[in-house]
Amino acid sequence: MSQPYIIQDEIRLPGFTGTVHLPGEAGYDELRRxxxxxVDSRPALVAEAYGAADVRAALxxxxxxxxxxxxxxxxxxxxxxxxxxxxxxxxxxxxVLVDPARRIARVxxxxxxxxxxxxxxxxxxxxxxxxxxxxxxxxxxxGGGLGWLARxxxxxxxxxxxxxxxxxxxxxVTASADSHPELFWALRGGGGGFGVVTSLEFRLYPVSRVYSxxxxxxxxxxxxxxxxxxxWIEDAPDEISTAVVFKRMxxxxxVPAAVRGRHVVMLKVVHTGAAEEARRLLAPLFRxxxxxxxxxxxxxxxxxxxxxxTPNRHMDxxxxxxxxxxxxxxxxxxxxxxxEIRHWGGAMGRPGPDAGPVxxxxxxLSVIVDTVVPGxxxxxxxxxxxxxxxxxxxxxxxTAAAYASGDYARxxxxxxAYDPDxxxxxxxVVTT
Numbered sequence: 001m002s003q004p005y006i007i008q009d010e011i012r013l014p015g016f017t018g019t020v021h022l023p024g025e026a027g028y029d030e031l032r033r034x035x036x037x038x039v040d041s042r043p044a045l046v047a048e049a050y051g052a053a054d055v056r057a058a059l060x061x062x063x064x065x066x067x068x069x070x071x072x073x074x075x076x077x078x079x080x081x082x083x084x085x086x087x088x089x090x091x092x093x094x095x096v097l098v099d100p101a102r103r104i105a106r107v108x109x110x111x112x113x114x115x116x117x118x119x120x121x122x123x124x125x126x127x128x129x130x131x132x133x134x135x136x137x138x139x140x141x142x143g144g145g146l147g148w149l150a151r152x153x154x155x156x157x158x159x160x161x162x163x164x165x166x167x168x169x170x171x172x173v174t175a176s177a178d179s180h181p182e183l184f185w186a187l188r189g190g191g192g193g194f195g196v197v198t199s200l201e202f203r204l205y206p207v208s209r210v211y212s213x214x215x216x217x218x219x220x221x222x223x224x225x226x227x228x229x230x231x232w233i234e235d236a237p238d239e240i241s242t243a244v245v246f247k248r249m250x251x252x253x254x255v256p257a258a259v260r261g262r263h264v265v266m267l268k269v270v271h272t273g274a275a276e277e278a279r280r281l282l283a284p285l286f287r288x289x290x291x292x293x294x295x296x297x298x299x300x301x302x303x304x305x306x307x308x309x310t311p312n313r314h315m316d317x318x319x320x321x322x323x324x325x326x327x328x329x330x331x332x333x334x335x336x337x338x339x340e341i342r343h344w345g346g347a348m349g350r351p352g353p354d355a356g357p358v359x360x361x362x363x364x365l366s367v368i369v370d371t372v373v374p375g376x377x378x379x380x381x382x383x384x385x386x387x388x389x390x391x392x393x394x395x396x397x398x399t400a401a402a403y404a405s406g407d408y409a410r411x412x413x414x415x416x417a418y419d420p421d422x423x424x425x426x427x428x429v430v431t432t
Contacts, residue, residue: 188356193429
């Protein structure tokens with residue numbers, strides 16, 4: 001029988017078999033760290049869990065001592081400090097199992113997308129992963145999951161078929177269409193405030209080769225490119241996902257000479273069809289943007305596709321993009337490092353009857369800016385739809401804005417049913 005950990009003569013973790021890191025010890029500072037530089041969490045301890053039983057032991061300890069409790073896999077989605085509490089790291093729980101016959105993956109809460117992509121690729125399958133292979137699967141999926149296959153196959157949350165969940169009272173339950181269906185609905189886009197997911201199952205898709213990459217154009221074509229893009233997306237098929245990015249390229253030697261140190265218009269592309277069709281579809285955008293400074297788009301394996309993300313200091317969502325928005329974004333590019341305008345739509349806007357509460361599905365475009373630009377929010381507000389997306393949201397005070405009003409009301413009912421005393425309160429959580 002394992003001996004209980006005793007932390008600072010206060011917090012005990014009976015039955016915990018993982019590794020505990022205390023302030024001042026090796027590993028504590030590294031494991032408590034969020035990838036959000038504004039979050040400097042100071043938990044009473046960091047508990048590395050090796051299995052669901054460890055997560056439960058840590059949860060019951062936090063509950064018994066009345067301290068905050070939080071779970072962190074990679075730190076990508078950590079936006080609130082767990083000061084004085086129990087922070088569970090699930091990184092060691094990174095199992096990935098692929099059933100190629102059923103096209104299903106089953107993962108532990110510490111798994112990252114790169115591991116799932118690698119496991120699925122030998123079978124010609126792919127998950128609805130995000131822009132970076134280092135992002136944790138579970139947090140990304142619970143927040144909705146907007147990847148580069150989403151226009152074709154929907155949000156990652158829409159592909160979840162089962163979850164093993166540790167509830168606030170310490171019970172383990174299975175959430176699926178047939179078991180705890182309201183909890184299952186809430187988990188698919190409602191975030192992690194309803195329980196700790198200790199295992200997740202989701203569909204994979206027959207995608208092995210894609211046409212993808214970046215094309216770069218002079219920044220002087222920014223307005224013309226975005227104007228053409230606004231019209232081009234009206235007829236874009238679901239098979240192609242794109243974003244227009246105004247970006248100041250680094251000046252280091254790793255950047256190709258043609259764009260090194262330049263301010264450019266960058267076109268991001270992922271197309272699941274033939275290369276010839278992709279080039280035909282993209283031709284109007286290439287003409288509007290002018291001769292390319294550098295064209296890195298090409299056919300490759302999905303596993304080799306890494307599109308990268310834009311750090312988010314401002315986000316808005318739009319159902320339409322009038323000239324006033326284009327003018328504002330072009331001006332914003334003069335002050336920001338990166339401005340990304342991304343096309344949504346496709347399968348994301350056509351949810352099935354049992355789909356979860358993922359964001360504002362009618363959204364056509366999102367805008368992310370990596371720099372705080374004074375006055376930008378006021379200029380864009382009259383044209384934006386007022387929504388946001390949980391995966392892209394840094395401010396937990398705005399969690400409700402990530403949902404349609406009817407969905408948020410239903411999420412509150414689920415919260416009251418499964419976490420009535422609001423034990424899960426750190427991060428993006430629904431309030432009752």
